[in-house]
Amino acid sequence: MGSFSALLDGFATAAQPEYLLYALLGVTLGTAVGVLPGIGPAMTVALLLPLTYTLEPTAALIIFAGIYYGGMYGGSTTSILLNTPGESASIVTALEGNRMAKAGRGAAALATAAIGSFVAGTIATLLLTALAPTIADLAVQLGPADYAALMVLAFVTVAALLGSSPVRGLASLALGLFIGLVGTDTLTGQSRFTLGVDTLADGVDVVVVAVGVFAVGEALYVASRLRHGPVEVVPVGGKWFTREFWSRSWKPWLRGTFIGFPIGTVPAGGADVSTFLSYAAEKKLSKRPEEFGKGAIEGVAGPEAANNAAAAGVLVPLLTLGLPTTATAAVIVAAFQSYGIQPGPLLFTNNSAMVWALIASLYIGNVMLLVLNLPLVKIWVKVLQIPRPYLYAGILLFAALGTYAVNFVVDDLVVLLVIGVVGFFMRRHGYPVAPLVVGLILGPMAEEQVRRTLQISEGDLSALVTSPFAAVVYAVLAVVVVVAAVVRVRRPKAAAAVEDKTPTAV
Amino acid sequence: MISEKVEEYVFGGLVAALGVFTLVDATTIVVRGSANTVGPRAFPYAVGALLVVTGIAAIAATARGKLGEAEEAEDIDTHVRTDWLTVAKLVAVLVAHLVLIDAVGWPVAAAVLFAGAAWTLGATWWRALVVAVVLALVVQVVFASGLGLSLPAGIFEGVPLLDG
Known part of the structure; x- marks a missing residue:
């Protein structure tokens, strides 16, 4: 069966009223958590995991995909209307979009972000549809050593290449890997690092860790330096449906898409990099570079498109290789696993109907998101104004509820609190939290692949690097690390201050 | 510093x-x-x-002087000192929540958590309490009736709607 007809079947499934409702629920929740500071898509998916156990996997994954895409749309509304950037990927949008809003052109900024996200999301989903089955076919031939190499690549890029401090990124990764070790060894059944505590014998649940580090850690951190007083929102002004709007926006949308998608697909750490590249490209190509920094619409259109295209790109390695490169993707892998489904090359063969319904729902979700974020943007402005004491009290309540609902044992709440406190100190001292979550989920998978490789090779360590594919991956990794180190040394400090924002709610 | x-x-x-x-x-x-x-x-x-x-x-x-850069977020005021008292209060409220679940049931524990956290962060105490009680009861009912997962009712044991 060709992938086109498979996609049509997917649409037939996803267009059933029931699934449309799930998609709508997902994108609405996603936009809400994208708009609200303090909650990100990773945490939302983690929180909803225990509550969706009663649903069938297709329905749950459609909701999660909606949250994932929706979070990207919602984040831009916040960064345009509040002058305090939230989601890391939206920072450059804040730079230009916020200036536009303050100059009375808020409507145009919101519109170019929403339509740009739609254009990019749709094109990128088309690219995903075209590429994913082919990559999955090729990926079937990869052996354990090749997977181990890809995972090492993901570890290094997520931990060391993003963020301002490679050392702190790697420390965060190591913490995640350690938490991943706790429990029973899958291959030999030996218990490790359980300290004799029964609750830990099954390992630390991904939900508990993700919710602890994102929700509790974030709430404690915000509480320690809460901005008091009413939330200041820039009023939405101006007209957007003008000839100038379209003529200045469409090229940045397309350029952003084609910058964002490839960066999302390689394990180079999601959306941040792509938005900065798109911003730089637009600034260079613009006939009015002097407007940048003062509210240039191209500086919103390009990065927003790049952001969404990268988000779709991240789904390529996620679905075809089972390789998450962002915290949200890592939590989605955990969601797949909780249904006994391992994302990877066999997904398109074994769970074909489900994965195509999921992809079809991405197209549908994008249309829904355009409606939710263009004509209905006023609603989200209201959501943005929720008084902060209630917002963070609510985050804590639902964090505790989501954690408790995993196993209905109070011990999990103790673990949640401990991890929340760790997350609080990590934020205080510039340790990014995304590597921790990626390490937690990929760590056990990487260990398994390495040990399988060495079982086959009877302990010969060279087997890890002699597979041609693995060798290429390590070579690329070496080049990237060297280039990154050189760039880091040479880059002027001022530029570093703008470019090196540690991921917050990704 | x-x-x-x-x-x-x-x-x-x-x-x-x-x-x-x-x-x-x-x-x-x-x-x-x-x-x-x-x-x-x-x-x-x-x-x-x-x-x-x-x-x-x-x-x-x-x-060597390379301190970690504290993370920025929308609701963070980077110019104020760390308010350790608020952090300690929130941790205390969370501890109270996890102790109370087994003692008096989830609805009470949840109300304590929400009201305590909102009050700590600056909400008016009685308004926080009203919102907390309503929210806790609504979640309890939704869980007991809708999701097929029942949270321990504690002191509300046997009460229709609240005890799944």
Whole structure:
């Protein structure tokens, strides 16, 4: 069966009223958590995991995909209307979009972000549809050593290449890997690092860790330096449906898409990099570079498109290789696993109907998101104004509820609190939290692949690097690390201050 | 600034200490089977080593003046001092929540958590309490009736709608 007809079947499934409702629920929740500071898509998916156990996997994954895409749309509304950037990927949008809003052109900024996200999301989903089955076919031939190499690549890029401090990124990764070790060894059944505590014998649940580090850690951190007083929102002004709007926006949308998608697909750490590249490209190509920094619409259109295209790109390695490169993707892998489904090359063969319904729902979700974020943007402005004491009290309540609902044992709440406190100190001292979550989920998978490789090779360590594919991956990794180190040394400090924002709610 | 530097040393030190614990505890993992395959100890050794190295490197970076950049977010006012009292109160409220679940049931524990947290963060106490009670009861009913997962009702045991 060709992938086109498979996609049509997917649409037939996803267009059933029931699934449309799930998609709508997902994108609405996603936009809400994208708009609200303090909650990100990773945490939302983690929180909803225990509550969706009663649903069938297709329905749950459609909701999660909606949250994932929706979070990207919602984040831009916040960064345009509040002058305090939230989601890391939206920072450059804040730079230009916020200036536009303050100059009375808020409507145009919101519109170019929403339509740009739609254009990019749709094109990128088309690219995903075209590429994913082919990559999955090729990926079937990869052996354990090749997977181990890809995972090492993901570890290094997520931990060391993003963020301002490679050392702190790697420390965060190591913490995640350690938490991943706790429990029973899958291959030999030996218990490790359980300290004799029964609750830990099954390992630390991904939900508990993700919710602890994102929700509790974030709430404690915000509480320690809460901005008091009413939330200041820039009023939405101006007209957007003008000839100038379209003529200045469409090229940045397309350029952003084609910058964002490839960066999302390689394990180079999601959306941040792509938005900065798109911003730089637009600034260079613009006939009015002097407007940048003062509210240039191209500086919103390009990065927003790049952001969404990268988000779709991240789904390529996620679905075809089972390789998450962002915290949200890592939590989605955990969601797949909780249904006994391992994302990877066999997904398109074994769970074909489900994965195509999921992809079809991405197209549908994008249309829904355009409606939710263009004509209905006023609603989200209201959501943005929720008084902060209630917002963070609510985050804590639902964090505790989501954690408790995993196993209905109070011990999990103790673990949640401990991890929340760790997350609080990590934020205080510039340790990014995304590597921790990626390490937690990929760590056990990487260990398994390495040990399988060495079982086959009877302990010969060279087997890890002699597979041609693995060798290429390590070579690329070496080049990237060297280039990154050189760039880091040479880059002027001022530029570093703008470019090196540690991921917050990704 | 001085205290932040001390905190960074302590955090780096704790990461390294966890690494040492990992290395030591890994030696107690039981290994069975043939010698030429990699057992359950190898990966823990690697993770332990990475923890030790990154922990020490973080301390070294701090000593050279490369402090971690505190994360920014929408609701963060970077110009104010850390409000430790608020953090301590929130932790206390969370502890109260997890103690109360088994003692008096989820609805009461949840109301305490929400009202306590909202009040700590600056909400008017009676308004926070009203919202908390309504929210806790609504969630309890939704869980008991809709999701097929029942939260412990505690003092409301046997009450229709609240006890699933």
